[in-house]
Amino acid sequence: MKMFLRRYKFFLFTLLTVGILTIINKKIGFKALSIAGYSFKEMALVIPPVFILLGLLDIWVPRETMMKYMGENSGLKGIILAILLGSAAAGPLYGAFPIAAVFMKKGVKFTNILIFIGAWSTTKIPMFLFELSALGSKFAVTRLLIDIPGIIIIAYLLSTFVSKEEIKNIYQKAETLS
Structure with missing residues (x-):
């Protein structure tokens, strides 16, 4: 009790x-x-569809593949993939965090996880399409061109300011969630 x-x-x-x-x-x-x-x-x-997709991601995508495309040595392709995955995602921001935890288990670079979360919250495709129709292409494209570099800069700044030990602790906590 x-x-x-x-x-x-x-x-x-x-x-x-x-x-x-x-x-x-x-x-x-x-x-x-x-x-x-x-x-x-x-x-x-x-939440249920997010967890179904997480289960499929966890089973179908090997750790080596995730590390190759989004791991420490992924470079520009990891950044682009993180932006595309975050932008194509559906649902509120709290749906991104379980996916980020699975990404951590799969060895995705911390910066790419931050970029994914930033893209999920800011650059969703449906939001961009709404802005195109309601606010015009000049506004929508300008906002997108400002947001994408901003997300990348913020992600790299955060990964610089967060100690390696703290990042290691975050990854260890993600491992224990399974």
């Missing part, structure tokens, strides 16, 4: 807070519950 309480203390605290809020002001309490329910439903629709 103690372990349960310790593990879910933030969730239980939030549940208690929303319960008290609902008692004090039913309208706001029910609105908070409605928003939480919607978010839960959205996550329940996104």
Whole structure:
């Protein structure tokens, strides 16, 4: 019981807070519950396909292949592949992190993982197509041409500022998640 309480203390605290809020002001309490329910439903629709794809990636793509195309010695092709994979991805940003963990298990370079996450959050193809139609090609292409170098620069800066020991610890934690 103690372990349960310790593990879910933030969730239980939030549940208690929303319960008290609902008692004090039913309208706001029910609105908070409605928003939480919607978010839960959205996550329940996104997470299963992401984990199915992760399982397939883990089984079908050998570690050697991932290291060849996105590992330490991948160079420009690793950067381009990270951008393409992140841009083609569907779903909210929290879907990128389990994929990043599998990439770590497969030996993908830390910088390429950061580029993948940056591309997932910024350069999605559907977003680019929407911007083309709604805001015009000049805006959409300009934003993309600014974002891609920005993502690469930020990824290299982060990998420079994060110590090798910390990166090693991150990779070890990813290994224990399986």
